[in-house]
Amino acid sequence: MSGDTSAREALPADDAAVSEAERKARKAAFEANKLSKRLHRQVGQAIADFNMIEDGDKVMVCMSGGKDSYAMLDILLNLKARAPIKFDIVAVNLDQKQPGFPEEVLPNYLRSRDVAFHIEEQDTYSIVTNIIPAGKTMCSLCSRLRRGILYRVAKELGATKIALGHHRDDMVVTLLMNMFFGSRMKGMPPKLVSDNGEHVVIRPLAYVAETDLEKWAVHREFPIIPCSLCGSQENLQRVQIKQMIRDWDKQYPGRVENMFSAMGNITLSHMMDTKLFPFVDVRATGRPDPQGDKAFDEDEDDCGAPAGGAAVQPVRLIRD
Ligand code: SF4
Numbered sequence: 001m002s003g004d005t006s007a008r009e010a011l012p013a014d015d016a017a018v019s020e021a022e023r024k025a026r027k028a029a030f031e032a033n034k035l036s037k038r039l040h041r042q043v044g045q046a047i048a049d050f051n052m053i054e055d056g057d058k059v060m061v062c063m064s065g066g067k068d069s070y071a072m073l074d075i076l077l078n079l080k081a082r083a084p085i086k087f088d089i090v091a092v093n094l095d096q097k098q099p100g101f102p103e104e105v106l107p108n109y110l111r112s113r114d115v116a117f118h119i120e121e122q123d124t125y126s127i128v129t130n131i132i133p134a135g136k137t138m139c140s141l142c143s144r145l146r147r148g149i150l151y152r153v154a155k156e157l158g159a160t161k162i163a164l165g166h167h168r169d170d171m172v173v174t175l176l177m178n179m180f181f182g183s184r185m186k187g188m189p190p191k192l193v194s195d196n197g198e199h200v201v202i203r204p205l206a207y208v209a210e211t212d213l214e215k216w217a218v219h220r221e222f223p224i225i226p227c228s229l230c231g232s233q234e235n236l237q238r239v240q241i242k243q244m245i246r247d248w249d250k251q252y253p254g255r256v257e258n259m260f261s262a263m264g265n266i267t268l269s270h271m272m273d274t275k276l277f278p279f280v281d282v283r284a285t286g287r288p289d290p291q292g293d294k295a296f297d298e299d300e301d302d303c304g305a306p307a308g309g310a311a312v313q314p315v316r317l318i319r320d
Pocket residue numbers: 138139140142143227230231232233234
């Protein structure tokens with residue numbers, strides 16, 4: 001009798017637990033679906049805006065084993081399956097022989113995705129650690145070596161595009177780094193010819209926020225390879241700026257997106273680069289120009305409406 005009672009008492013609690021778990025699962029599935037749509041839309045948009053991938057291209061997708069490159073490959077494979085054009089994907093990882101690098105993780109994943117891949121084994125770790133004194137940052141030499149190797153591999157594989165997993169936040173951080181420490185307004189382009197002139201480098205994640213990539217990596221359970229195996233510290237200034245924009249994003253939602261959009265919405269006449277705008281030739285035209293100088297009025301956009309009356313460029317990174 002007492003057993004029956006306890007069983008009856010347990011039922012409502014179990015029901016409640018099941019429905020709570022179900023509610024959570026449904027919410028998680030809904031959020032994942034929304035995230036998936038946003039990521040695929042943003043990557044598709046970036047590819048279209050910059051004509052990143054064309055019919056017949058062979059895209060070499062550089063895989064580090066981090067969340068960004070996994071997400072890039074994942075999304076490109078999905079887009080390839082439904083794209084109106086035909087292009088090939090080959091995933092490439094450079095095994096730099098860092099101590100503890102789990103060399104089977106990426107090949108296993110790539111086989112599971114049925115994607116063509118190439119693992120290039122080059123012991124750049126030994127080269128770098130032999131040249132750079134202990135305690136000094138190794139990243140500059142390491143990335144120079146890596147770049148040269150990847151260019152060669154791209155050539156050998158017949159790749160027409162090299163895809164890198166940099167995202168929106170990387171691009172904003174690079175702009176700020178160049179301003180703060182290099183005294184120049186130079187960002188990280190979504191598409192550009194490589195410095196040796198032989199390849200076209202593309203960044204399909206250009207419109208994607210890093211926080212979305214973090215969530216996607218968790219959702220898709222990518223087998224992430226830690227990025228600290230080389231023992232080098234990430235550039236401290238870069239770390240600080242990354243933190244700064246994360247804080248801004250929380251405190252002032254939209255600020256990072258606006259900074260990012262600003263990189264594609266430049267008014268050269270309102271900067272001061274004499275190489276890009278012929279200031280020496282400026283003469284009065286006699287015609288009103290909403291883009292002209294407002295003399296004593298501060299030409300700023302502090303109320304959300306553009307100075308000069310032009311339409312606000314919609315921020316491309318719409319948060320669903
Ligand atoms: S963090 Fe390590 S692997 Fe990455 S660039 Fe620096 S030295 Fe190379």
